Amino acid sequence: MTANATTVANPLQALATLHQSPWLDFIRRSFVLDGTLAKLVREGDIRGVTSNPAIFQKAMGEGTEYDAQMRDVLSTSILSPGALYEKLAVTDIQAAAAALAPVYEDSKGRDGFVSLEVSPYLARDTHGTTHEAARLWADVARPNLMVKIPATPQGVPAIRQSIAAGINVNVTLIFSLAAYRDVVEAWLCGLEELKAKGGDISRVASVASFFVSRIDAKIDAEIDRRIKAGDKQAPALAALRGKVAIANAKMAYVYWQEIMQTPRWKALEAAGAQTQRLLWASTGTKDKAYSDVLYVDSLIGPQTVNTLPPATMDAFRDHGRVHETLTTGVNDARTVMDQAEQLGLNLEGVTATLLDEGVRSFADAFDALLGSVAAKQATLMGEKLTSLKAHLPDELAKAVDSGMEDWRHAGTLRRIWAKDATVWTGGPEANWLNWLDVVDERRANLAELEAFQAEVKARGFRQVLLMGMGGSSLGPEVLAMTFGKHEGFGHLYVLDSTDPQQVAAFEKKIDPHHALFIVASKSGSTLEPNIMLAYFQDLAKRALKDRAASHFVAITDPGSKLEAHAKQEGFWKIFSGDPKIGGRYSVLSNFGLVPAAASGIPLRLFIDDALRGVRLCDASVPPAINPGVRLGIIMGVAAKQFGRDKLSIIATPQIMDFGAWLEQLVAESTGKLGRGIIPIDDETLGGPRRYGQDRLFIYLRLATEHRHEQDEAIATLIDAGHPVVTITLHSKRQIAQEFFRWEMATAVAGAILGIDPFDQPDVEASKVETRKLTEAYEKTGALPPETPFAQCGPLAFFADAANAAALKGAGSDAAAVLKAHFDRVKPGDYVGLLAYIERNRDTLEWIQHTRLHVRDAKTVATAAEFGPRFLHSTGQAYKGGPNTGVFLQITADDARDLPVPGSNYTFGVVKAAQARGDFDVLAERGRRALRVHIRGSLKDGLAALAKALHAAL
Ligand SMILES: O=P(O)(O)OC[C@H]1O[C@](O)(CO)[C@@H](O)[C@@H]1O
Numbered sequence: 001m002t003a004n005a006t007t008v009a010n011p012l013q014a015l016a017t018l019h020q021s022p023w024l025d026f027i028r029r030s031f032v033l034d035g036t037l038a039k040l041v042r043e044g045d046i047r048g049v050t051s052n053p054a055i056f057q058k059a060m061g062e063g064t065e066y067d068a069q070m071r072d073v074l075s076t077s078i079l080s081p082g083a084l085y086e087k088l089a090v091t092d093i094q095a096a097a098a099a100l101a102p103v104y105e106d107s108k109g110r111d112g113f114v115s116l117e118v119s120p121y122l123a124r125d126t127h128g129t130t131h132e133a134a135r136l137w138a139d140v141a142r143p144n145l146m147v148k149i150p151a152t153p154q155g156v157p158a159i160r161q162s163i164a165a166g167i168n169v170n171v172t173l174i175f176s177l178a179a180y181r182d183v184v185e186a187w188l189c190g191l192e193e194l195k196a197k198g199g200d201i202s203r204v205a206s207v208a209s210f211f212v213s214r215i216d217a218k219i220d221a222e223i224d225r226r227i228k229a230g231d232k233q234a235p236a237l238a239a240l241r242g243k244v245a246i247a248n249a250k251m252a253y254v255y256w257q258e259i260m261q262t263p264r265w266k267a268l269e270a271a272g273a274q275t276q277r278l279l280w281a282s283t284g285t286k287d288k289a290y291s292d293v294l295y296v297d298s299l300i301g302p303q304t305v306n307t308l309p310p311a312t313m314d315a316f317r318d319h320g321r322v323h324e325t326l327t328t329g330v331n332d333a334r335t336v337m338d339q340a341e342q343l344g345l346n347l348e349g350v351t352a353t354l355l356d357e358g359v360r361s362f363a364d365a366f367d368a369l370l371g372s373v374a375a376k377q378a379t380l381m382g383e384k385l386t387s388l389k390a391h392l393p394d395e396l397a398k399a400v401d402s403g404m405e406d407w408r409h410a411g412t413l414r415r416i417w418a419k420d421a422t423v424w425t426g427g428p429e430a431n432w433l434n435w436l437d438v439v440d441e442r443r444a445n446l447a448e449l450e451a452f453q454a455e456v457k458a459r460g461f462r463q464v465l466l467m468g469m470g471g472s473s474l475g476p477e478v479l480a481m482t483f484g485k486h487e488g489f490g491h492l493y494v495l496d497s498t499d500p501q502q503v504a505a506f507e508k509k510i511d512p513h514h515a516l517f518i519v520a521s522k523s524g525s526t527l528e529p530n531i532m533l534a535y536f537q538d539l540a541k542r543a544l545k546d547r548a549a550s551h552f553v554a555i556t557d558p559g560s561k562l563e564a565h566a567k568q569e570g571f572w573k574i575f576s577g578d579p580k581i582g583g584r585y586s587v588l589s590n591f592g593l594v595p596a597a598a599s600g601i602p603l604r605l606f607i608d609d610a611l612r613g614v615r616l617c618d619a620s621v622p623p624a625i626n627p628g629v630r631l632g633i634i635m636g637v638a639a640k641q642f643g644r645d646k647l648s649i650i651a652t653p654q655i656m657d658f659g660a661w662l663e664q665l666v667a668e669s670t671g672k673l674g675r676g677i678i679p680i681d682d683e684t685l686g687g688p689r690r691y692g693q694d695r696l697f698i699y700l701r702l703a704t705e706h707r708h709e710q711d712e713a714i715a716t717l718i719d720a721g722h723p724v725v726t727i728t729l730h731s732k733r734q735i736a737q738e739f740f741r742w743e744m745a746t747a748v749a750g751a752i753l754g755i756d757p758f759d760q761p762d763v764e765a766s767k768v769e770t771r772k773l774t775e776a777y778e779k780t781g782a783l784p785p786e787t788p789f790a791q792c793g794p795l796a797f798f799a800d801a802a803n804a805a806a807l808k809g810a811g812s813d814a815a816a817v818l819k820a821h822f823d824r825v826k827p828g829d830y831v832g833l834l835a836y837i838e839r840n841r842d843t844l845e846w847i848q849h850t851r852l853h854v855r856d857a858k859t860v861a862t863a864a865e866f867g868p869r870f871l872h873s874t875g876q877a878y879k880g881g882p883n884t885g886v887f888l889q890i891t892a893d894d895a896r897d898l899p900v901p902g903s904n905y906t907f908g909v910v911k912a913a914q915a916r917g918d919f920d921v922l923a924e925r926g927r928r929a930l931r932v933h934i935r936g937s938l939k940d941g942l943a944a945l946a947k948a949l950h951a952a953l
Contacts, residue, residue, distance in 0.1 A: 011320035012313065013044040018324050019302035021111050022316075023048035025281070025309045027092055028059035029066060038099040041112075045317065047103050049096045050115040050170065050209075050281070050307045052148070053362045056089055057369035060376075070373075071380055078611045081374035082620025088373075089116060090139050097142035104144040109203050110274055115170040116140060117148035120362035121414055129158035137167045146170040146205065150359060151179050156186045163190025164197070168205045172281070173358040175211050176351035180252050183208050184259055187276045191268050202272035207279040207305055210252050211354065212295045214282045215245035218350045219340070233343055242290050244340050244347065246298045247333035253278055253301060253326050279305035284312045293320050301326025367408055371622045378616070378625070383730040385612060386737050388627055390634060390725045391718040399641050403633040403752070404623040413629050416747060417619035425756045432758035434580035435743055438589045439610045441578075446603060449590075452573065453597040461490040461516040463509060464598045467532040468520035468591075469496050470668070470872025471583025472555070474661040475739070476520070476595035478587075481657035482732050486600025490516060494595075496869045498528055498914065500898040500907040501838035503535060510536075512543035516598060518553045520591055522577050524560025527770070528868060531900045531910060533562075537569070538901040555594050582758050583872075584665045587739050606736050613737030617744040628741045632748025634725060638696045639670075639677045640752055644723060645882065646830060646861040648680040648691075650714065651700040652707045656682065658700060658735055662742055664873035669746045669757035671877020677749060678830055678877055678885070680861045684852055685713050688720030692859050694828045697724040702732065762880035762921070766871060769917030770910075778904050783912055788933070790817050794941040795948065798931040800923035807930065814932075814944070815951035818888075821930045822953060825858050825886045832878055835890040836867035836915040837938060846942050850949060857953035868914040875918065879925050887922055891915045892934035892941060 012022050024037075024046045031037055040046040060066050066088050073079065073087055096114040103112025116136055122128040133147045149155050149162060150173040162169050163186070171183045187208070191201050220241050227234045256278055259265055269275075283295035283306055291297065292315040296306055301324055308316065340347055378385055392400060407413060412423055417436060421429040434441075442449070456464075466476050473496040480492040495506045517536050521529045540548040554566035557577040566574045575590040586592065588610050597603055617628035624630060638644035647666055649659040659681035670676040680695075699714050701707065718724050729738065750757025777783050788796035789804040792814035799807065810820035825831060831854045837843055843866075851862035865874060867889075878885050897908035915931070922929040934941030 010043075010045065010317055011322045012046070012317045014322040015300065015306075016044065016047075018300050018322065019304075020300050021047040021277075021305045022313065023050055023113075023279070023305050023307040024313060025050045025052075025055070025307040027051045027055055027096055027114075029092055032092060032095040032099060037096060041099050041103060045313070047111050048100060048113045048115075048305065048307070050148070051089075051093070052117050052172070052365075053120055053369055054365035056085070057365045057372070059092075060085065060088060061369060061372035067376070067380070070376060074377065074380055078608060078615055080615040080618035080620050081370050081377050082618060084377055085370060085373045085620070086139070090136075093140050093145065094142060097140070097144050100144055109143065109205065113144050113146045113168065113170070113205060113207075114142075115146040115148045117172065117362070120150070120359060120366050121411060123150045123152050123359040123363070124154045126154045126157045129155055130161045133158065133162040133167055133169070134165060143203065144168075146207065148172045148209075150362075151183050152355065152359065156182050159183065160186040160190040160193070163187055163204060163206060164193035166194055166199050166204055170207050170209060170279070172209045173211065173355055174208055175215060175354045175358075176348065177248070177251055177255060178348075179351070179355070180208060180210060180255065184255070184276065188264060188268065191273050195268070195271055201268065202274065205274050206276040208276055209279045209281040209307070210249055211282040211358070212245045212249050212280050212299070213284060213286050214354055214358075215248055215347075215350065216242055217286045218354060219244045219345055219347070220287060222345060222350075236339065237343055240336060240340055240343070240345070242287065242294070243336045244345070246295070247336035247340075248347070249280060249299055250326060250330055250333040251337060253304070254330060275303060277303050277305050279307055281307050283307065284309040297321050298325050300324055363411075367622045370620050371625050374616070374621045374625045381612070385616065386627070386730070386734050386741070387728045388631060388725060389728075390630075390723075392634070392723045393721055396638060396642055396644070396723055399637045400634050401624075403637045404630065407623040407629060407633065412751065413621075413623060413626065414619045416751075423751050425754065427756050429756055429758055431580055432582050432585070434578045435585035435588065438578060438581060439607060439614045439740065442589065442593055443607045443611060446607060449593055449597045449603055452594070453600070453603060456516060456598050457488050457600070459516075460514070461598075462511065462514035463490045464492045464516045464518060464595070465506065465510055465536065466492065466494045466518045466520060466595050467496075467529050467536065468494075469526055469528045469869070470664055471586050472520035472522060472526075472529065472591055474664050474873065475587030475592040478657050478661045478735065479592065479596050479601060480599065482655055482735055483599070483601055489598070489600030490514070492595060492599035495532055496528065496872075497839065497866070498531065498868055498907050498911040499836065499838045500894050500896055500911070502840075503532070503898055503907055504896065505838065505840065507536075507539065512540045512548075512551065515540075515551060516553065517551055518555065518595060518598060519562065520555040520595075521560070521562050522557045522579075522583050522586065522591070524556040524562030524565075526872075527767070527910065530562075531903070531907065534901045534903070535898065535907075553594065553598070555590050584668050585743050585758070587661065588736070592739075606733055609733050609736035610740055613740035616737075617740060628744025629748050631725065631741060632745035633752065635666075635677055635696065635745060636749035636752025638723060639749070643694055643828060644696045645677050646680050646694045646696070647677050648683060648695050648697045648861065649700065650685050650697060650710070652702045652705040652710060654705055654732060655700055655702045655729060655735060658738065660873075661739075665742055665746050666749075667874040667877035667881070668760050668763070668872075670750055670753055670755060671874075671881030672755050672759070672761060673880065674882055675753045675755055676877045676881030677753075678861065678863070678881060679874065680830070680863055682848070682864070683855065683862055684848065685710065686852075686856070688717050688722060690856060690859065691717075691722060692827050692861075695722060695861065697722060699724055699726040700729070700738070701726060702729050704730065760876045762925075763871065763876050765879065765924075766875065766914070766917045766921045769920045770913045771917075773913035773916055774905055774910060777909050777913065781904070783909065783916070786916075790814075792817075792948070794935045794937070794944050796933045796935060798919075798933060799929065800920070802926075803923060803929055806928075814948035817930070818948055818952035821888065821928070822854070822858065822886065824928050825860055827859070829884045829886055830861040830863060831855075831858065832863040832865060832874075832885050832887045833890065834865050834867055834870065834887055834918070836911055837890065837892050839866040839869070842939075843942070846946065850946060853949060853953060867918065868911065871914065871918060878927070879921050883926060885927055887927060887929040889915060889919055889922075889929060889931040890934070890945070891931060892938045893936060895938065
């Protein structure tokens, strides 16, 4: 072929005469659909198309041309924005492939390709890239597809494997000759492997995309900088301006020519292989001082491709010059390269930087693209999704934005989804992450639960009694309280107490002949559910004789003692939990779904809502628009950097029980190692002055409740500068979405706090103390004696030596003791009322009233908790979290006690041992704690305590 200057009517078309293919570096839906692409192809201007994340970002990020398909797809499936993007992109790529099919056919499979890039997030991941290349190849399913893979050190093996798998590959982001050599090697090896396997190598096409203008942009900038700095070699440097990129490309072409002469290639060629063409990419001129077709005119040569941005295509069509430039001036090019080296222009460094920047900028573009798709998806889904609005003081807002940007930049969320424990402490976290997948998994196996639901209905149970603690009871309790009773199903009761009065009260609600008993315990060895089971099994056996077991269902992790017991007893059903999910993350597993089924909640609708939550928290959704990550960053940053570690949960009445579940999730997950977020649930909303600077408010609002007054009270807090996150639900069922959002948010907050959000080290400590006490009881028939340090009527005060010493000076007047205790409260502290008494309407009212009194007197956050329930929830944070809690433990004589079948001890003894074990650990952790024990009538004692508190505060 000779260098032959030609002025032709359409230079783009004339390139064919020199065996160069012009491709177009652009795609968008309208351009394909309105026939523009087909016309360009038909007229011979364009013989291929390339895309990249930045191109799709421009296409999908603005306008409405993808809305119709989005709406269509979203009406039938629940997808992540990442999956949605891929559907849209694949549709475009397939349409472009169809437009290019005539070229592909005419050229017998040598030209007419369209390229789709693997996710730029995988640029440093060989396995991920190989896997994704195969997936895209299968999804697009067109012979004229090329999968784009970057020439990073990790991409290169993926290129070889993909070629060996018979996939057409467009290798992208090649900047240096060294990298190009590796790419050629990978391509040759891939073909040889495919040939050795007996594959058809003749139809495996590949191009090596060598980037051009970006090199000049970098080198020229360095030249300009040095000249400006007065470099002695300024003239020589100036002479290289705008030359290095083209010289570099010419060297690559020389290398390709050499390869074409090797016996290795000849053997492949003889077997029918196509060459891997060099493709000039980044050929739009960046420096306005140069010709706008510089990187086209100068790189024309046989068996190459030039992919042109639309403006460069138009410019070249208008005034491009078609002559074979690639093979001319090769010596000059070599000289340019030598001079660049002599002048210390560090091409190696530049190309390495360009590779990093190239990967980075595609990842940034992909983030922006997915962010736009996610935003569009949220708009289209409207009220199918819950929403989040944050009102944060400026400083906090700025810190949150920068936290989100850090997470985006580092791809931390993708590491969460990849179950990478180093997101947290690098400890055992990876073993506790199956809550990420459980909704998909349960949804795929929903038939089992639906069948169970139908059987429960058919058996006509009138009550369902669930027995469990913490993660095994709080989720079901939210379901029971939020959804109430369903037609055709029994009422769901949730028992999570050892208080004998409470157990007796539940017993009254149950008719064993018509009750379904569900015992739920992941470990199967938790004290409370075991003794509750013993009690109610005994009750059922007495009533139902050998039919009793058919009224019992167990939910437990495989291999637990409870599972063995249930098998041995012949329980009606045993449902398994996933041992890679901790209790507080288990609500969307069988631990929530079995009670949901038993109480008649429409399972598919519920799980679909949960799945929407999962999809929108997906790895493909950037932090700023990711419902879970954004919330988690707000929580983590507010607590860590601003001391706003009291997560105050306000909710509209119909969904207010959600807070009980949330308390456990947040407290048990984050409260450890002296750090953590203290959830403050159900504290009646007050005016802005009631609160210190340590609050982050969460307002959970069910829009259909129309609680205007509550909205206004929240608005007052916002106006006063308190940080408020408002989450709006459009139906009760959307608590399913919120379950997942909060799981993700808590995991994220845990990462920011630098703790393992999946263990509960300090809960174990009080279990150990309790065990010691119950064992002592079994031996001696009594709990070890203890002496109050002060007594006043029905109120006896107990404390460990250190706390007693701090309070003793107060004397024995109840108000004085309480005053001395609460005088220890400082701004930023919280007060916990920990009541080991029956939880009923009266006691709830009492504790709420009392906490508000404390809050208003001290302007601190207050928690109102019942034991032993909170031990499996907030108890972790009280002991392991920041030492800012001041606790008043309330115990009482039991008006009646109940035996625990098969044990020497009673429910009352267990509860007393739990309270003492709890107190011992609080004291041992240096917490400010006081126990008040009510002797005689609980009602009178509570009244006396309230009176003393009023006097004290
Ligand atoms: O389901 P299990 O094993 O009975 O545990 C109940 C609860 O107890 C805790 O382990 C705390 O002791 C919680 O984390 C858990 O949710």
